[in-house]
Amino acid sequence: MSKKRDQLVEAALELFGQEGFHATGIDRVLEVAGVAKMTLYNHFRSKEELILAVLRVRDERWRNQFMLGVERRAKDPRDRLLAIFDELGDWFADPGFSGCMFINATAEYADQDDPIHAASAEHKRLIEKYVRELAAQAGAREPGVLASQLCLLMEGAVVYTQVCPVKDKGCAGATAKRAAGVLIDHALDGVSC
Amino acid sequence: MSKKRDQLVEAALELFGQEGFHATGIDRVLEVAGVAKMTLYNHFRSKEELILAVLRVRDERWRNQFMLGVERRAKDPRDRLLAIFDELGDWFADPGFSGCMFINATAEYADQDDPIHAASAEHKRLIEKYVRELAAQAGAREPGVLASQLCLLMEGAVVYTQVCPVKDKGCAGATAKRAAGVLIDHALDGVSC
DNA sequence: TAACAAACATACCGTTCTGTCTATTCCTGT
């Protein structure tokens, strides 16, 4: 499409991710993108529309990389459920990690009806759907329940890594993986022994 | 101490919680508090200091209510670990629920060295410490590990409730409780059957 | 009643914010 438009979205991805949405002024985005202000307002009606475009790109890229990573790590569906947390651990260890952009977005745009909030909710919904499919393939008795539980661990690990400073950045991923193992075993094997 | 100071902190608690930190201007706080601007700057050096004061109050109140609620719900340490999630469920169902103020704060102040970020990390650290004590009292083989796992579920439930719109607001609490039950059983009872 | 501090209202500072406008220049396709 348009090269300048892409530059704007890339710069906004970086800045909104690192500094936050309200804290990042439009002028800063223009400076980093190397683009004039009118060019921005030719491509986007407002800052909010730029944010929504950024979230769309981020959602697509993140989920693609996530699913690809999980499926590359393991073939067996059960192992793939565990591989989720290895994938997360690698993400956490990335020096540019600055939490989940969608969690951060809901923090800044708390109103449920805000399009930005809605886009974030949709992102989480799609992730849970994917995990539910993996759980079903693994033969969980209640795939929906197991997926919900694993998603709680995922989000918890993301938040913990973002909030609490620790040396080993992947450690929350490892903790979550251990918990996930117990939950998966319980959901797949026998009943309560 | 000072009545006006309290009014400022109360108003800021409400506004920062509902609208966010950057999105809430100092003038709005003054308007809600019914206080003059100079009074604010007599009590606080800056907006950041007001935010820090708000976080201190929030941390103290939240943890007190949380611990009190958990200990009122159950006497047996093992049951108390589960009661955590009933307490969370009630919190989620509160119509004024707008997520965890400390998670939101780290979203807006991403820099690890920012005092606001540090205060949020300390809040989470104190919660985990409390859960670890409960886990130890319950006789977990590895109280630290179990506490970490349960905290991941807690944070995950908070985030999910905040991000995803559902009818039953306590539902993430129930999901987390069910997962917690499995993890607690596994950490307390025998090995893998 | 006199003294004093706390809170008051109001105006103002400089900066930054999103968004608009205009006039000029660049680039590309025919």
Next chain:
DNA sequence: ACAGGAATAGACAGAACGGTATGTTTGTTA
């Protein structure tokens, strides 16, 4: 070569931002 759309710089608007500088009013205490 040249026309036309895209992008440019830069000024501008109007509002909101955090924070300060004024004097004035109020309430308590001695």
